[in-house]
Amino acid sequence: MMILVSYDVRTETPAGRRRLRRVAKVCLNYGQRVQKSVFECRVNQAQYEALERRLLEEIDLNEDNLRFYRLTEPLAQHVKEYGVFRAIDFENDSLVI
Template structure:
């Protein structure tokens, strides 16, 4: 079953930051400059982690993957998802 994840990164190097943004675009939607929302099953999540490790310099960069609970609220502009479809409502 797919689950919603908020994925954020802090990458000081421009080249790696662009690579990470492009990688995450292939899994979900950008909602802020360094934050993406992705609907992933376990296989896709593991694939994303594997590919992200190849981009990151773990001595300088940070990538955080947060599973989003059913308590999510979306306020303001932006795309609103059908949370029921992912067991979140």
């Protein structure tokens, strides 16, 4: 299945910025980054559960927001994309092309 993972992590504190880095790192292991805090992941049920479990270990439920959406397939017919997305290492603000 295709799922979309999106998150808001509060980054006012060093701890928040660390959470953001760790959340992104987990997501990078499971899918493709399509925006700064949005990932598309093709996973089976076991992988979905593992991803969810790993992310719940990282986020702060009192500070952050994490969402998983099941996407309608075939994805190509149900997604529209406009504009550019640059391969930036957002967590460290350096270009990783």
